Amino acid sequence: MFHPLRVSEVERLTDDAVAVTFAVPPELRETFRHIPGQHVALRRSVGGQEIRRTYSICAPAVPDGADPVLRVGIRLVEGGEFSTYAFKELAVGDTVEVMEPTGRFVLKPRAGRFAAVVGGSGITPVLSIAASLLAYEPDARFCLVRSDRTVASTMFLEEVADLKNRYPDRFQLVTVVSREEQQSGLPSGRLDQERLTGLLPALLPVTGIDGWFLCGPLGLVTGAERALRGLGVARARIHQEIFHVDDVPAGVLSAAATAKERAPSRSTLTATLDGRSGNWPVQEGDSLLETVLRSRADAPYACKGGVCGTCRAFLVSGEVRMDRNFALEPEETEAGYVLACQSHPATAEVELDFDR
Incomplete structure (x- = not known):
């Protein structure tokens, strides 16, 4: 709402x-x-x-x-x-x-050791996470590795510096700029998988971190996840949020094309939203979200790009094909959740529940 x-x-x-x-x-x-x-x-x-x-x-x-x-x-x-x-x-x-606030890229303050790798405006949610954690949990530590194009383009410089001043023993900050040289700190350049694989173990006990938070452009988040997985970090301890996707990966495009070929000639969607259910025919080429929106303007969505996760719904029955997914964690898709904005019917009847 x-x-x-x-x-x-x-x-x-x-x-x-x-x-x-x-x-x-x-x-x-x-x-x-x-x-x-x-x-x-x-x-x-x-x-x-x-x-x-x-x-x-x-x-x-x-x-x-x-x-x-x-x-x-x-x-x-x-x-x-x-x-x-x-x-x-x-x-x-x-x-x-x-x-109203939503999202699952979250950390309720608790004791432990946490870390983040962010790029550009990916600092935004992590700033809230780190500041809240350090303020309300005295037995927590946080390491922030951030990448920006230049110092002048770095968002929330003062806020991050304030965290460093207030919690010098519990907040570790590492900054990298990709398009200019710094007088101190790490050499300039992108934080890709290879660089992070060498950098992160030198900063902290990688597998001893209770939660990793990766946020920013798709390339940085993907590279950071691969680096962490290669270093032995369990998938359950890695949390991601994509802020920008330049292009749809080739594999996703081919999967979407295959899904279109397999789509039924006619299909019906049944959806439950705010306790009320309805069913509607799915027009050719329409996503399930577009189908719901024709009759229910209150259907939840924001980006329509498979990034924010606002349109997450539980697949009650039937099968769907998602064009792309940069919002749901593997355990969510395994549990039966889909992104309505990216989902197309793969069976004659599909049922979604937005309330679960």
């Missing part, structure tokens, strides 16, 4: 990024109380067309009873309708429709 919230602050972070803070009224205090790492979808209409984009909450969580801080980081994307609007036009006092 979306709620109209007033913008209380717009802070310029870099030449191409801003942090936007929303005022949360008392009656929505519990609605917008987030778990560190969650995101929200923002919505606006332009020329009668609805635009939704997902942005991670960068503020730390607050104790029960305290007013939640709803602050998101937005990086300007070339040709991006919402990011351009947020960066160039959005001002204090404006109202934006905001969906």
